[in-house]
Amino acid sequence: MKIVDFPHRLSVTCRAGNIRDLMEYEGYKFTETMLFGLSNGLSFAYLLPEETKETVDFAMISGVTHNQFEELASSLRMHYASCIPTDSELVWEHIKELLQEGKPVFLDVVLSLYLKYLDKPGLPGSSETPHTASNDFVSTWDRMFSQLQTPAGTHVTMLIGIDEIENQAYIVENNLSRIQTVPLDVLKYACNPPMTVTNHPQNRYGVYYLPTKFPNIKEATKNAIYANMHSFLYTSRKYNGINAIERLAKQMPNWLELMPREQVSITMGMMFYISEKASGGGFYRRLYAGFLREAAHLLGEDRLEEISKDYYKLSNMWRELNKQLAKGADFPESILNSTDLKVSINKIAAEERRIAECLLSLAETWRMGNESFISMD
Template identity: 25%
Template sequence: MRAMIEDFRIVPAGHCGSGSMRNLIYHYCGLDLDEGVVFGLGAGLDTVFFTYEDADPPFMLFGRGSSMEADYAVTMGLDYEEKIQPDNDLAWEEVKQEVLQGRPTMLSGDILYLDYREYKVHFPGHRFILLGFDDKKQEVYIADRINAHAETCSMGALRRSRNPSDAISTYNRWGKFSSGTMRNSLPEACGISLKITVERMLGIDKSQRELMAEMSGKNTICEAGLKGFQTFQQQIKLWPERENAASHARYVDNAIVKFGTGGGFFRNHYAVFMVWAREQRPDLVSADSVKLAHLAADQWNALSPTMQSIAAQPTNADLWNQAHEQVDDIYHTEYTLYGQLSDTVLRAMP
């Protein structure tokens, strides 16, 4: 059996989740939004830090939460839900039936095992879209963020990616659109997403920490929001004394730019969203808040080359001091930004 959805528009993206969701909502809803706007409407921004003994270095640092795609459906009032299916055979049958019905389908998996991706790193929450399959060739056809054409992947690689036995798993998570109905207007969705983001960054909503703690298993440290940033801030000051200090610095550099963040640890995307949010909800977003969002993105981007230099010279105390100062500055910017937004958003939307 072979099936392929031919009429799906693939637009390359800076980030897998917001890029996939942008392409899916265009297909199902006819809504064409900038990727940064999609990211912000999904309340995607976060700072998640957790230790993970099986990784090298033994921690992970994410600039987004784990539920952005599902949260976009909440803010927009979409008929979209995400499911997990621990049984690999049933998991494949479920998404195969979606394709047979002509419905492109959101998948989640570890990017390391996808055989068409040249950049090899463990990332368990990679998002991509299933467009087709060929049983005879044992191939599947995927819309990913890199190219404007469908990628070819072996069925075995897809199966392992979706539920690996030797790494963090999202247990064959997949997302289903039941219709293209949108129940919330863009200004309404904007306000809802701002409230979710502010509450998560301030620690009022602890859902992202709880989700990541459950997924990562045997971590000893797991924090999100501004508290996650503070944890990163504390941890980075311990790294100069470690033998593997270079790998720590290299990982942070990758986390800021190379791990499909759209630049600036996802802050480039959020700055785009904030410009749009100012237009949609001037009652909630001030011009100063937009400036702070852009400053945070610039500061994160400036930290990246510092971490590259440290990776090359891990015993250079001056470089470490520079990095610590930059991290402190970023925290001050984001603390101020979310303090400002809390004054307007949480007062208007209790």
């Protein structure tokens, strides 16, 4: 069974990009940038290896939250049904039922476990995402994964068909233009491998149920901007949001005192891969800049256009820092002890706070006197 004529285009992220394809399949036109913004996805996370509950070879650093599916469902009044079942056989029986109903299924997976089965000749990116796909997509990710002793999860693929007789699964990968075919048994293994994995997928899967009518997109956009910036600035957790960035700025020059040298080197390399290969540049700041630019046109709000430019500049600041870290990963002392690094990361932290505060201040002006702002009624 396979969903035929499933639309697929290249995208920056495995979550918002795949959701965009799903929306188009259901007959709705959304851009990846708009869906990312509506999912309240922009954030930051920073945890040293010893601070996580995971087995991990590097400091966990990300520019995004991983509850985008649920947040987007809330913004657009959709229902996202997510499962972490205990019986692997029942998982796939249910997945088959969903596919028979014409429902694409989002699967949490360990990408490295089926990477070699993906098409090696990636195609150039679309005009919307010019830097996402490259001819060395598979080899690039293979180099990254080869640095790790512990496999890493957090990737999401979209399943649109299976053929049990031929042992084939049809999946959508955001960085590759064609629908991919991988062995079904290999995909099942990647969904729940019997090994230690950073962010183990545990057979987690999910499916969207769309409403008969979406809420007012202008109000949903305003709500999402307010909620995202408020959460980013006022989280009580030191590992998230602006707290995490300011903590990173203080700790990065002292990483060799906080982590073994090998973990420091891997972290410096991983920051580059996560920023450049998994988030479209600058820990998703570039993607969020695109959302704000689109929101500016939607809402007729010139100030959003200016803040969009600020986020674009911020993404370039992150990208330059991460390139320097990657170049110095084999000799971390030379980079981490430099005055330039301290200046760069502190300037980034200051800009992160300034821009988010400007955006929240603007969102609060929308909120004043608007009873529909939060409820979207």
